[in-house]
Amino acid sequence: MPTILSELFQTRSVLCDGAMGTMLYERGIFIHRCYDELNLSQPDLIRAIHEEYLQAGAEIVETNTFGGNRYRLQRHGLQDKVHEINLAGAQVARKAVDQLLDKQATRAYVAGAVGPLGMQIEPLGKVSLEEAREAFAEQIRALAEGGVDLLVLETMTSLNEVRQAILAARETAPNLAVLAMVTIDEDGNALDGSSPEMAARKLTEWGVDAVGCNCSVGPATILSAIERMRTATALPLVAMPNAGMPRAVDGRNIYLCSPEYMASFVRKFAQAGVQFVGGCCGTTPSHIRAMRSALRALEARKSGPVAPAAVSVQNAVAPPPLEQRSKLGSDLVAGKFIALVEIVPPRGISARRELEAAAMLAQHGVEAINVPDSPRASARMSALSLCLQVQQQVGIESVLHYTCRDRNVLSIQSDLLGAASLGLRNILCLTGDPPKLGNYPDATAVFDVDAIGLVNIVRNLNCGLDIGGNSIGASTGFAIGVAANPGVPDIDNEVRRFAYKVEAGAEYAITQPVFDLRLLEAFLKRVEQFHLPVIAGIWPLVSLRNAEFMRNDLRVFVPDDILLRMQQAETPELARAEGVKIAQEMLAAARGMVQGVQVSAPAGRFEAALTVMESVLRDNSASAKMEEDVRGLTLKTGRETGLKEKQGVDLGKL
Secondary structure, eight states, X not given: OOHHHHHHHTTSOEEBOOOSHHHXXXXXXXXXXXXXXXXXXXXXXXXXXXXXXXXXXXXXXXXXOTTOSHHHHHTTTOGGGXXXXXXXXXHXXXXXXXXXXXXXXXXXXXXXXXXXXXXXXXXXXXXXXXXXXXXXXXXXXXXXXXXXXXXXXXXXXXXXXXXXXXXXXXXXXXXXEEEEEXXXXXXXXXXXXXXXXXXXXXXXXXXXXXXXXXXXXXXXXXXXXXHHHHTTOOSOEEXXXXXXXXXXXXXXXXXXXXXXXXXXXXXXXXXXXEEEEOOXXXXXXXXXXXXXXXXXXXXXXXXXXXXXXXXXXXXXXXXXXXXXXOHHHHHHHHTOOXXXXXXXXXXXXXXXXXXXXXXXXXXXXXXXXXXXXXXXXXXXXXXXXXXXXXIIIIOOEXXXXXXXXXXXXXXXXXXXXXXXXXXXXXEEEEOXXXXXXXXOTTSOOOOSSOHHHHHHHHHHHHTTBOTTSOBOSSOOOOEEEEEEOTTOSOHHHHHHHHHHHHHHTOOEEEEEXXXXXXXXXXXXXXXXXXXXXXXXXXXXXXXXXXXXXXXXXXXXXXXXXXXXXXXXXXXXXXXXXXXXXXXXXXXXXXXXXXXXXXXXXXXXXXHHHHHHTHHHHHHHHHHHHHHHHHHHHHHHHHHHHHHHHXXXXXXXXX
């Protein structure tokens, strides 16, 4: 790797920022205004956007100078302000980065953004090669003076033009690393017709420090081009896709790729050899935050299941066997069929109704209460609080659902240490629903890690180590559970993630609600190699609308025949009864495939949950009575044997 980049970043993955123009447009800046000039007239606005990206996790922010060359500025009558605009752009970004270092002791870097001239150069246009090179040099000179750490030549439409930008960079700022990216069409070729392989070879020959693609298309097409580039160069690769292809909606170009979709490509980019990843048009701090979480999860997997960083193995302790950590753990090891019911925390401060329900469920033989963590990103009592109240006031075990949505790694550790100290022993590790799905869509998500990274953290705590590898004195003793969804469209990815969760330390799994047994059976067959106990989620539908919501909003596969059955129910009462019947059928059919069921209680209908699992509770009760009778008989026989021995009876004749 080139010396400059290796000094800054070694070989690790580096997260860059997203779109500047998209953010300015969202803040009401008219599309035809010169965005680069805002470095002079509204520097606080530009700095605020840089800070948003830095807070989202970006390690490199690009200056607001994409169009800061004399030809593009000429359209706004600003061709004489090239130096001022670029100098100010670099200084504004530098202030944001320096502030991050001062306040959070976090190092980030400034990349001078250099875009195409916006004019055809020879032989196709009237701008000569020398004029093009001088225009790039004029801009780069000001960026270097402003203190940028590296240069990003981006969205280059032709190799002929990017060649002049590279020459200008090497002549004007020879000490700065240069990342060069071409933009491509839907077929993966540069806009001058050059293939990705040719672009990579030429850029390598011309002495850049990293090569890649950005803009124009979404992550899938960029990934294909990057994979082709990898065959033609050994340089680090750069990928900064748009948030999908723009769609015209009411006269505006809208980018529809979600942050989660963009983040799903982070691992694929890494596998293709990408070291620098970020976003272009349509990407926002939300996208970058999600991509940061994906990168951290990837790094957590690479570091192994026990060591997130510099872990001192000498400080590790052996966690207790699973059967000694909790009753749930003991039942799992013993192979007992588990009966769980989900109770959603209240929206207020009183949990009286939920505790009464837990007591009723415990009385009927339910073994543990599952408590979701603000499901659907709703604002509710903390799951940890309700779990603690259930255990202390009802005397039944709870399973704490714990999500990464609202907590950074420090908060995660604090919560889990507190939970362990209070006696909570069962945890279900979840990534969590994004805030946009809830009643506060503008709330900021954290997602420092995803469910896989969370499992790594919990396993470390079980080994007596904090996130820095320091001893915490004893094991937290959690029974570690994870979620699985047999009905997702991309089942290959679900199975891969399941494997990563098992590698990280998962000890049991609970599925999303099951409505298609074929999907459950197929999923179980694919994960049977991991020998992990699986508990099936069962959801008694309450209406056709509820079924449609599960199918369309929660990504739970609900077959057409189930929708039809709910549709044919003529009254709400009949619909609820049909939902219970469907759930009973699912449970009966799945019972031989899994080691337990978790039954939900939509709208707090706990009696319906009991009705669904009536057969399980009856059989468990009979089994428990049989075990009690056997124990009693054993004790009685032992007493009689002892008595007869004292009386000198020949035991061999009994």
